[in-house]
Amino acid sequence: MIHEILEAKRDGQSLSEAQLRELIDGVVSGAVTRPQTAAFLAFVFNRGMTVEETVALTMAMVESGDQLDWSQMDGPFVDKHSTGGVGDKVSLVLAPLWAELGSRVPMISGRGLGHTGGTLDKLEAIPGYQTDLEAEQLSTILADVGCFISGQTGSLAPADRVLYALRNETGTVPSIPLITASILSKKLAEGIDELVLDVKWGSGAFMQTHDAATDLADMLCRVGRGAGVMTRAVLTDMNQPLGRTVGNALEVEEAIACLKGDGPGDLATLTVDLIGDPRARGLLDSGAAYERFCRMVRAQGGDPDAPLLGAGCAEVVVCAEVDGTVTGCDALKIGKAAFVLGAGREHADKAIHPGVGLTLHKKVGERVAVGEPMVTMRVADVGVERARAHVDAAFKISQD
Numbered sequence: 001m002i003h004e005i006l007e008a009k010r011d012g013q014s015l016s017e018a019q020l021r022e023l024i025d026g027v028v029s030g031a032v033t034r035p036q037t038a039a040f041l042a043f044v045f046n047r048g049m050t051v052e053e054t055v056a057l058t059m060a061m062v063e064s065g066d067q068l069d070w071s072q073m074d075g076p077f078v079d080k081h082s083t084g085g086v087g088d089k090v091s092l093v094l095a096p097l098w099a100e101l102g103s104r105v106p107m108i109s110g111r112g113l114g115h116t117g118g119t120l121d122k123l124e125a126i127p128g129y130q131t132d133l134e135a136e137q138l139s140t141i142l143a144d145v146g147c148f149i150s151g152q153t154g155s156l157a158p159a160d161r162v163l164y165a166l167r168n169e170t171g172t173v174p175s176i177p178l179i180t181a182s183i184l185s186k187k188l189a190e191g192i193d194e195l196v197l198d199v200k201w202g203s204g205a206f207m208q209t210h211d212a213a214t215d216l217a218d219m220l221c222r223v224g225r226g227a228g229v230m231t232r233a234v235l236t237d238m239n240q241p242l243g244r245t246v247g248n249a250l251e252v253e254e255a256i257a258c259l260k261g262d263g264p265g266d267l268a269t270l271t272v273d274l275i276g277d278p279r280a281r282g283l284l285d286s287g288a289a290y291e292r293f294c295r296m297v298r299a300q301g302g303d304p305d306a307p308l309l310g311a312g313c314a315e316v317v318v319c320a321e322v323d324g325t326v327t328g329c330d331a332l333k334i335g336k337a338a339f340v341l342g343a344g345r346e347h348a349d350k351a352i353h354p355g356v357g358l359t360l361h362k363k364v365g366e367r368v369a370v371g372e373p374m375v376t377m378r379v380a381d382v383g384v385e386r387a388r389a390h391v392d393a394a395f396k397i398s399q400d
């Protein structure tokens with residue numbers, strides 16, 4: 001009975017696997033009403049959940065919809081999830097690189113909401129690249145190429161869509177068991193054996209502090225393992241953007257440079273660390289990972305040799321007004337600059353501009369002289385003054 005389940009959680013008791021399955025089945029079928037679901041979320045927010053309960057909630061959410069099945073080919077099947085950051089184009093490098101090492105990477109990804117575009121928005125800057133492939137096409141590409149990066153098929157973890165929307169409405173998003181079940185249910189429905197999590201902390205991250213990110217990483221690893229998937233986490237600093245570009249086409253350009261062994265050091269190092277195989281670095285330097293990326297792009301309908309979409313933007317260069325050393329390059333403010341230029345979206349149905357964004361010529365620890373370029377903004381017709389103000393506020397330069 002639903003009200004008994006709700007009362008148990010209200011009073012701080014642990015729920016059983018059967019109770020959580022009944023609840024999630026009811027959330028998807030509509031048998032559990034929206035007020036009941038909202039009450040459940042609030043009780044979990046206040047009372048928390050054990051690891052065992054969170055495993056049961058995650059599995060009930062996985063089983064609420066389709067699960068991808070790769071039984072007709074050999075694995076291992078691996079994937080990465082990032083809690084999101086500014087300039088985070090790791091997926092574009094990691095999927096082909098990991099495939100080049102012999103794993104299969106069935107990467108289901110999302111669009112961005114908020115300050116920058118998501119992985120699919122970035123890839124859609126490549127002319128022709130399709131992100132809405134059907135399960136059968138995905139299976140063919142995974143068998144032939146070893147990796148894909150596409151959007152949600154059919155209904156993966158439909159319970160998460162209902163719960164996430166209500167969490168937004170009821171202020172219950174920042175709950176570690178609810179975040180864990182939300183992230184893992186979508187990833188485990190991909191049919192993977194191994195998952196690596198990039199849990200970011202800092203100004204441009206979902207988790208603002210190192211301690212909060214550590215707690216989330218710990219829960220994600222315990223629950224992932226409890227659900228039978230080899231799960232690791234890497235904690236990364238998101239106080240300044242990753243790499244030197246923020247914006248969709250700009251990030252694809254930088255990911256391609258990295259795939260050719262010529263990308264920024266922090267992007268290459270993080271990608272190699274996440275894969276956790278020392279051979280990965282050599283495959284970037286040899287260009288083998290880039291070849292695999294081109295095969296994936298072609299298999300998904302894109303043309304890796306065509307100019308990226310969004311060309312024709314004007315450039316505005318922001319120069320240093322003092323000599324010194326950069327001591328801060330705030331990721332959130334740089335993300336906001338990209339957002340006001342049109343690189344991100346406020347609502348799911350809004351369009352983004354593929355070409356706008358920022359290139360950072362200076363990052364933390366680097367010397368700068370008066371008049372030297374700090375940032376080049378690629379701009380279209382909106383937000384230039386506001387972006388400029390965010391850029392000015394993002395940088396701290398010490399004159400000592």
Ligand code: URA
Nearest residue numbers: 178179180182183206
């Ligand atoms: N990302 C998700 O997919 N779910 C959350 O709850 C938070 C971040």
